[in-house]
Amino acid sequence: MKPPDPCRPATVLERADFPRLFEVLAGRGYQVVGPTVRDGAIVYDALDGPEQLPAGWTDEQDGGTYRLKRRADAALFGYVVGPHSWKKFLFPPEQRVFRAHRTADGFEVLPEEVAAPKLAFLGVRSCELHAIAIQDRVFLGGRFVDAAYQLRRANAFLIAVNCGQAGGTCFCASMHTGPKATTGYDLALTEILENGRHAFLIEAGSATGAEVLAELPHHPATAADTTAAEAATARATAHMGRSLDTRGIKDLLYRNPDHPRWKDVADRCLSCANCTMVCPTCFCSNVEDVTDLTGEHAERWRKWDSCFTLSFSHVTGGAVRPTVKARYRQWLTHKLASWIDQFGTSGCVGCGRCITWCPVAIDLTEEVRAIRESSPA
Amino acid sequence: MDPTIESPARPQPATEPMLPDPWRVERVHAETADTFSLELTPVGGPRPLAFSPGQFNMLYVFGVGEVPISISGNPEIESPLVHTTRIVGTVTRAMGKLKAGDLLGVRGPYGSGWPVDAAKGRDVVIVAGGLGLAPLRPLIHHLLAHRADYREIALLYGTRTPQDRIFRADLRRWTARRDLQAQVTVDRAVSGWTGHVGVVTKLVAHAPFDPSNTVAFVCGPEVMMRFTLQELQRRGVPPERSHLSLERNMKCAIGFCGHCQYGSMFVCKDGPVFRYDRVRSLMKVREL
Ligand SMILES: Cc1cc2nc3c(=O)[nH]c(=O)nc-3n(C[C@H](O)[C@H](O)[C@H](O)COP(=O)(O)OP(=O)(O)OC[C@H]3O[C@@H](n4cnc5c(N)ncnc54)[C@H](O)[C@@H]3O)c2cc1C
Ligand code: SF4
Numbered sequence: 001m002k003p004p005d006p007c008r009p010a011t012v013l014e015r016a017d018f019p020r021l022f023e024v025l026a027g028r029g030y031q032v033v034g035p036t037v038r039d040g041a042i043v044y045d046a047l048d049g050p051e052q053l054p055a056g057w058t059d060e061q062d063g064g065t066y067r068l069k070r071r072a073d074a075a076l077f078g079y080v081v082g083p084h085s086w087k088k089f090l091f092p093p094e095q096r097v098f099r100a101h102r103t104a105d106g107f108e109v110l111p112e113e114v115a116a117p118k119l120a121f122l123g124v125r126s127c128e129l130h131a132i133a134i135q136d137r138v139f140l141g142g143r144f145v146d147a148a149y150q151l152r153r154a155n156a157f158l159i160a161v162n163c164g165q166a167g168g169t170c171f172c173a174s175m176h177t178g179p180k181a182t183t184g185y186d187l188a189l190t191e192i193l194e195n196g197r198h199a200f201l202i203e204a205g206s207a208t209g210a211e212v213l214a215e216l217p218h219h220p221a222t223a224a225d226t227t228a229a230e231a232a233t234a235r236a237t238a239h240m241g242r243s244l245d246t247r248g249i250k251d252l253l254y255r256n257p258d259h260p261r262w263k264d265v266a267d268r269c270l271s272c273a274n275c276t277m278v279c280p281t282c283f284c285s286n287v288e289d290v291t292d293l294t295g296e297h298a299e300r301w302r303k304w305d306s307c308f309t310l311s312f313s314h315v316t317g318g319a320v321r322p323t324v325k326a327r328y329r330q331w332l333t334h335k336l337a338s339w340i341d342q343f344g345t346s347g348c349v350g351c352g353r354c355i356t357w358c359p360v361a362i363d364l365t366e367e368v369r370a371i372r373e374s375s376p377a
Numbered sequence: 378m379d380p381t382i383e384s385p386a387r388p389q390p391a392t393e394p395m396l397p398d399p400w401r402v403e404r405v406h407a408e409t410a411d412t413f414s415l416e417l418t419p420v421g422g423p424r425p426l427a428f429s430p431g432q433f434n435m436l437y438v439f440g441v442g443e444v445p446i447s448i449s450g451n452p453e454i455e456s457p458l459v460h461t462t463r464i465v466g467t468v469t470r471a472m473g474k475l476k477a478g479d480l481l482g483v484r485g486p487y488g489s490g491w492p493v494d495a496a497k498g499r500d501v502v503i504v505a506g507g508l509g510l511a512p513l514r515p516l517i518h519h520l521l522a523h524r525a526d527y528r529e530i531a532l533l534y535g536t537r538t539p540q541d542r543i544f545r546a547d548l549r550r551w552t553a554r555r556d557l558q559a560q561v562t563v564d565r566a567v568s569g570w571t572g573h574v575g576v577v578t579k580l581v582a583h584a585p586f587d588p589s590n591t592v593a594f595v596c597g598p599e600v601m602m603r604f605t606l607q608e609l610q611r612r613g614v615p616p617e618r619s620h621l622s623l624e625r626n627m628k629c630a631i632g633f634c635g636h637c638q639y640g641s642m643f644v645c646k647d648g649p650v651f652r653y654d655r656v657r658s659l660m661k662v663r664e665l
């Protein structure tokens with residue numbers, strides 16, 4: 001663990017002063033987006049104030065199940081990740097690429113103006129910071145740059161929250177992506193709830209973060225505060241619901257395209273694509289061309305897509321991956337193996353969403369374990 | 378690693394990567410009953426699209442959709458831009474209805490090209506099946522324009538029937554040349570056909586090249602390429618001097634949509650032209 005930086009003493013924001021965070025961000029032109037309860041789950045949406053946060057709620061997660069429960073306290077961040085991820089703000093599920101109109105001698109293509117409001121993401125978990133960093137590599141790190149993503153990303157202010165508990169399907173400790181935020185945030189909060197005291201340890205991770213912090217009422221942390229924050233992280237680390245042995249995982253999967261387990265999982269998988277829709281790193285998209293009734297105006301839309309659909313691999317003559325076996329293998333091998341070759345990092349941050357939201361409780365950590373246990377050396 | 382086989386700096390699109398640029402259809406040429414070539418010039422002044430042989434463009438038919446199509450014209454001349462397309466589905470059918478004067482959206486060029494430098498000072502064997510000749514045609518133009526840089530050049534071309542041959546005027550010119558050994562074969566002959574009969578892979582065994590000093594370029598249906606590469610290897614052309622062009626579903630051509638993945642490769646940016654030794658193990662996996 002990093003020793004506390006003596007030049008930047010740990011700082012505390014009292015719960016009573018927490019609403020000020022919204023005011024300061026609004027003053028800087030940010031719309032806050034963050035967790036809120038809707039339809040029985042904690043989702044990410046625009047928030048007008050702290051009263052919309054899921055105070056006093058927690059979640060219970062396992063393969064194929066997600067349930068909200070009341071907590072004994074009024075914690076604002078006492079849960080883990082839900083079905084949404086920040087991906088929907090940076091890489092929207094549907095975005096128009098261009099509009100085109102017929103003209104006297106053909107057609108013209110009108111470039112799209114990107115709407116990139118200044119958003120403050122409140123409550124970004126460590127695994128989610130890593131997921132954002134991974135999508136940064138996909139959309140910004142290559143030969144081509146996704147200009148719309150770049151603009152949205154530049155306009156996002158990230159407020160991390162260090163997890164004080166882990167969920168039933170979490171395994172960020174295995175993926176070295178959490179539970180404590182170490183990089184990539186503007187501000188980081190650790191919620192302290194002890195002996196009737198409710199406060200947040202708050203750290204700045206960027207110059208803008210430091211400016212926002214300077215505008216907030218804050219005071220130096222006591223030794224007890226830092227101890228409580230460290231205990232929260234230790235608690236989360238100790239209670240990961242899942243684990244994944246990543247040793248040699250790339251070669252393990254590359255070596256096993258014909259492992260019988262792929263057939264076994266394909267017999268259970270519904271090819272519903274839920275896992276890819278909830279995954280914070282999955283980046284695949286499709287395009288759709290539409291015209292109005294007159295045929296004078298056309299639009300091209302880019303929409304989230306999934307390697308689990310049959311049409312995904314369509315070429316003239318049929319799909320390259322007609323079987324669910326080939327599609328599940330593609331997904332898992334991409335996530336945990338070929339992603340490393342493509343982007344220098346795993347495509348999985350151990351958030352557990354794909355396990356929780358799979359209708360038949362397929363668990364990638366289990367699938368990898370089964371392959372590892374019976375892999376020819 | 379053979380340094381000459383690394384991909385050279387390749388031409389890049391000049392426009393916004395996701396936006397098609399309207400080009401005017403100057404001429405439509407019917408190659409076969411279902412295949413046509415379009416000659417295109419940029420709208421609003423000269424904006425030539427420099428490309429390497431083997432690269433492709435994304436072609437957008439207004440309101441219908443966008444598909445990857447290889448550039449099939451001569452890379453040595455600036456204009457026109459040529460694409461040769463077979464009608465197989467929605468977008469290509471709509472493209473086949475375009476007439477001179479109509480507009481087509483173009484963005485590109487994308488992907489890797491045939492590594493011509495790797496072939497300098499060596500024999501070259503080009504094996505094409507059906508429409509696979511389209512991405513190889515700029516390569517042939519390039520080799521002939523720089524003829525002195527290469528030793529023997531053999532072109533082996535196979536189609537199902539004589540009617541399926543594309544670029545027939547070129548084929549006539551090429552077969553007449555003495556510095557290019559061009560052989561055409563058809564799977565099924567019809568009356569009047571006096572050339573080879575049989576699959577193109579059969580021609581590899583006796584083609585005029587020295588396997589110990591040959592670079593091979595192969596494009597066609599995937600099964601045809603598998604058998605051709607097998608035959609080339611049997612004759613002694615090593616996988617690291619054999620190249621092929623792969624086809625996968627493509628929605629973006631710039632590495633964002635994920636559709637073209639092939640193992641750890643993105644066919645749109647790491648390919649479509651691959652050195653055979655880099656994909657040989659992948660080609661053994663079914664439904665990859
Ligand atoms: C690098 C490269 C170079 C190529 N060069 C050439 C060339 O020079 N000449 C040539 O003729 N062809 C070439 N092709 C092949 C050409 O791109 C296809 O023939 C073309 O995309 C077919 O489009 P279509 O709409 O006419 O056919 P379709 O088969 O109707 O549709 C093809 C596209 O529509 C989508 N689609 C089809 N069915 C569905 C469905 N059920 N659900 C969702 N989406 C669907 C697919 O995703 C696919 O991309 C090349 C391909 C690649 C990858
Ligand atoms: S693969 Fe599953 S656990 Fe890994 S990042 Fe995606 S949703 Fe989370």
Ligand code: SF4
Binds near residue numbers: 270273274276357358
């Ligand atoms: S693994 Fe589960 S969530 Fe993913 S496609 Fe299969 S059934 Fe759906």
Ligand code: FES
Binds near residue numbers: 628630632634636643
């Ligand atoms: S075509 Fe979209 S990633 Fe290759």
